[in-house]
Amino acid sequence: MLRYLLDLKHLFKRFVLIANVMPALFGFFIALKYYELSFMEYIGDFVLLTVGSNLLVAGSLALNNWLEADVDRLMERTKDRPTVTGSMSLRSILTIGIVLSIIGEILLFTINIEVGLLGFIGWYTYVVVYTVWTKRRFTWNTHVGSFSGAVTPVMGWAVVETSTLHVIPFxxxxxxxxxxxxxxxxxxIRKSEDYARSGLQMLPVIKGYxxxxxxxxxxxGLLVILPFMLDSFSMFFYLVISVLNIGWFIVALIGFKASDKKKWARVLFVSSLIYLLSVFIIYLIFV
Incomplete structure (x- = not known):
């Protein structure tokens, strides 16, 4: 049983799963606060969103593992995935990916059509456009993967307000x-050797550090100027988020002079997690 649970942890990329579901939940709570609605009125939808989004993301990650089994064998960072160790058959992983994706989508469509469609857009972009089409061919595959992840907070917002044509979810x-x-x-950057061996078209490998x-x-830098292109926020919001954006921008600039690019990349990675969590907290406080 322990071995199976460890396999699932590697299959579903635990931290990637959390990082994709968390924005959806924050989008939900930000919408509740903005419209001054009671959580208890939406507790059923919250459960469906939590379970449905977890299953959908887990399914897409399993399918990503299945589709990339060949390149995962060439990388150190993916050596513990069941597609590499052989502890789970590829057919089982494919089945898990399909079943979880379908159940997740059904639960999201149960909330409303908008949430279900946004969930499907994120799933299709990640599994088909990103993993199948662009990741092995183009350095801009990262943009495609980013689009998939960017849908998640909008999906959370759509649970409360089906019209997502609003400055906050945008x-x-x-x-x-x-x-x-x-x-x-x-x-x-941190795993550039792995990506070089795998042949995946990642920007540091193809274009350099x-x-x-x-x-x-x-x-x-675009994040720094973005808040000032949006209306209807308070002055305190602009002040706090600008300080956060400028701080992260300074981290980026340090990279040009850093003697150890991989060490700098570790700092960038950790600061990116702190940044994103801080942004959602700022929205919850100031919307």
Whole structure:
């Protein structure tokens, strides 16, 4: 049983699972606060969102493992996945991915059509467009993966308000999209040897570290100016989030002069997690 649970942990990429579900839950609570609604009125939908999004993301990650079994065998970072160790058959992993994805989608559609459609868009973009089509062919595969992740807070918002044509979910989508680029680049720099062996078209491998750091600075720079392109927030919101954005931008700039790029990438990675959590907390406080 313990071996099976460990296999599932590696199959579902535990921290990736959490990082994808968390924005959906924050989007839900931000919408509740904005519209001044009671959590108890939506507790049923909250349960469906939590379970459905977890199952859908877990299913997509299992399918990602199944589709990348060949390259995972070439990388140190994926050596413990059941697709590499052989502790689970590829057919079993495919079945798990399909079944969890279907059940997750059904639960999300039970909430409302908008949530179900947004969940499907995120799943399809990640599994088909990102994993199948772009990851082995183009360095801009990261943009596709970022789009998939950026849908999640909007999905959470749609549980409460089906119209997502609003500045708050729109800004959360943009933040999530821009945030994922430096976050993913940090991983790609740290694991560049793995990606080089695998043949996956990651930017640090194809274009080098300096280009990747330059792109990182550009995307975080866009995060710095993004709040001022949006209306209807308080002055305190702009002040606090600007301090946060500038702080992260400084981390990006340090990368140009860092003698140890991988050490800098570790700092960038950790700071990206702190940044994202801080952004959601700021939204919860100030919306």
């Amino acid at each position: 800004s959360l989508f943009l933040i999530m999209f821009l945030w994922q680029m430096p976050h993913t680049y940090a991983i790609a 300096q280009t990747t750091i330059r792109r990182t600075a550009i995307y975080i």
